Amino acid sequence: MRLTETEVLTMDPTDAGAPLLSDRVQISGNVVPMTLTTGGKLRWPDRCLSIAKDVLGFTVECSRIKINAVIESGPGICCPSNVGAPMRKTFTFEPLSEDSLRLWNQRLQSVIDSLGRPKRLLVLLNPYGGSRSAPKVFSDDVKPLLDDANIHYTLQETKYRLHAKEVAHSLDLMGYDGVLCVSGDGILVEVVNGLLEREDWSSAIKMPLGVIPAGTSNGMAKSLLDSVGESCTAFNATLAIIRGHKRSLDVATVLQGQKKYFSVLMLAWGMTRCFPGLIADIDIESEKYRWMGSARMDFYAIQRIFCLRKYHGCIKFVAAPGFENFGEPNELGGEIDELNSNWVMQDGYCGPTFDMKGFNRKIEGPFVSIWLHNVPWGGEDVLAAPDAKFSDGYLDLIVMKDCPKISLATLMGEMNKGGHVRSPHVLYLKVKAFALEPGPRADDPNKEGIIDVDGEVLARGKGTYKCDQKTLMTYDKLHIKVDQGLATVFSPIN
Known part of the structure; x- marks a missing residue:
């Protein structure tokens, strides 16, 4: 059953973007209106989620759709004045027909794809850096979020100094949408040097790089997260990578002779x-x-x-x-x-x-x-x-x-x-x-x-x-x- 024009307009007069899909769905046994807008908002009577900021991904299980999201802890999450630690949460709804299920699947995926998020990542993890916490950081904070976002990844632990540089130097650029460094700053620096020492360096250095704070010195992760007022945590750093927003970074060349x-x-x-x-x-x-x-x-x-x-x-x-x-x-x-x-x-x-x-x-x-x-x-x-x-x-x-x-x-x-x-x-x-x-x-x-x-x-x-x-x-x-x-x-x- 589709909403009437009146129902669509009165449901959220302040929502950005026109309705991309409006429908009635079942949530917790109740049939309620739900709208996905061209502005990337998913809204129903109890909640409003931003696809770009709140939604990690979704899965279709039988006749139900599960939305994997990150929300602020505490009540009133739609209120911008609320401040709380981010937490993972799953929202489940059930379209009322197979056609509706198929349409929701297509439209949700279309909106997520339009955000330019990474789908395939190479994860380089330094198990020896700092207090050797990187493996636990990955399993506790990073992996659950990547799984929620349906991101395919290849995990590779570095075995020795400059191993990450070697990996970057021989990396198949077509196989990944980014490189994720779970360590302090050292692995990131090795990757940059490896990419710039390739014959195809001009295209290789365009590979987006992400850094998860898991070492002694986490200056890059701290700088990136602090620039938007977020705390330097592996959780927040992983969210930034999943969301796919990118920025340019200056690179300094140090020269001495050859x-x-x-x-x-x-x-x-x-x-x-x-x-x-x-x-x-x-x-x-x-x-x-x-x-x-x-x-x-x-x-x-x-x-x-x-x-x-x-x-x-x-x-x-x-x-x-x-x-x-x-x-x-x-x-x-x-x-x-x-x-x-x-x-x-x-x-x-x-x-x-x-x-x-x-x-x-x-x-x-x-x-x-x-x-x-x-x-x-x-x-x-x-x-x-x-x-x-x-x-x-x-x-x-x-x-x-x-x-x-x-x-x-x-x-x-x-x-x-x-x-x-x-x-x-x-x-x-x-x-x-x-x-x-x-x-x-x-x-x-x-x-x-x-x-x-x-x-x-x-x-x-x-x-x-x-x-x-x-x-x-x-x-x-x-x-x-x-x-x-x-x-x-x-x-x-x-």
């Missing part, structure tokens, strides 16, 4: 975790306390404050509009021009062209820390670069040359809300390109520092923690430039 590395998060030199100088040291040297989880970095940061290190060196940069007065004028020489002229063509993306004449500003050391950030959050509790944007074509540069120990301890307390960038001891600006010339420690010329990119050691200087281990680059001059919006990530929606 070696390159692609970064999507940050570069740090010095004290990692509370500040880059501090930041790289703390992030890497605290590995000995890895059993403490993310608390290891705070614990070691306190130790480092009382034994504060400074590093000689120099940074040069191309400032973003509005930041041209930071630093001092740089006398341009020809030594950096060799960066492009000596480049040997190889498979994969070589990185953006460097116009070294633009490096017209510089800051001389000694430095306590240098931090270069692509996204706002360096971890779930470190709002390192509060003004950073995902695809503005710039990196946020945070510089600290000197700071009293007491003030530094105060700054650490400001990191969780970004207040440190307002300190008189901190320079905060945006740059398009950046050159780092790292030097030795100010108190001991026989000891150098650590350069950390996206949580991994890019270079170790002499006298550093595990300095005998091989790294991709040497503790020497390197250059960084941004490609605006080169990668694509699944992103939550408001």
Whole structure:
């Protein structure tokens, strides 16, 4: 039985979109009106669901249709003023005829398909990262939602460092609609590097990437979810991927001679975790306390404050509009021009062209820390670069040359809300390109520092923690430039 025109119009005069399908269905033994609108609303007397935001998927079982949804806990879910934790819920209704059942099936699927959601995902899971919680996170939070959304997925656990990079490098692009990384930030970075080192990198890097927070550092997931005011949970991150909304992400290329590395998060030199100088040291040297989880970095940061290190060196940069007065004028020489002229063509993306004449500003050391950030959050509790944007074509540069120990301890307390960038001891600006010339420690010329990119050691200087281990680059001059919006990530929606 179909609704009359009057019934359709009076059922929801404020609903967006014209009725796509109006019918009477049976819910809990009662026959009630139900409407699916062109605006993607599914409404009956007791409930209104947004297909885009609330509905994960549906199944047809005999004569019934089960709607798998996510709603806010608590009463009054249609009221926008209600705030509650999201929870899974199933709604079941029964059309009154086979023709009606078939029509509901077709129309619901048509609306969901129009949203551009992923149907096939490659799930890369790091079982060893952080507190080794990724397998449980996947089984408890991720898998149930993917199943509710009828998403087919291939689960692959990484077995060793750079395994995810190898997988991405040989991935069949036609077989998946996206890659889902269940880990900290490390697997995401490996995937980006693997995609950009392919011969078909220009099409490979368009593969949408999703990240589920399940590691020690979850800066990308935190940045994406916080951008719409959502908490950094595996549940919320999975919802963002299922809904299929995407956004562009800047990618920075780090070059040193013939070696390159692609970064999507940050570069740090010095004290990692509370500040880059501090930041790289703390992030890497605290590995000995890895059993403490993310608390290891705070614990070691306190130790480092009382034994504060400074590093000689120099940074040069191309400032973003509005930041041209930071630093001092740089006398341009020809030594950096060799960066492009000596480049040997190889498979994969070589990185953006460097116009070294633009490096017209510089800051001389000694430095306590240098931090270069692509996204706002360096971890779930470190709002390192509060003004950073995902695809503005710039990196946020945070510089600290000197700071009293007491003030530094105060700054650490400001990191969780970004207040440190307002300190008189901190320079905060945006740059398009950046050159780092790292030097030795100010108190001991026989000891150098650590350069950390996206949580991994890019270079170790002499006298550093595990300095005998091989790294991709040497503790020497390197250059960084941004490609605006080169990668694509699944992103939550408001």
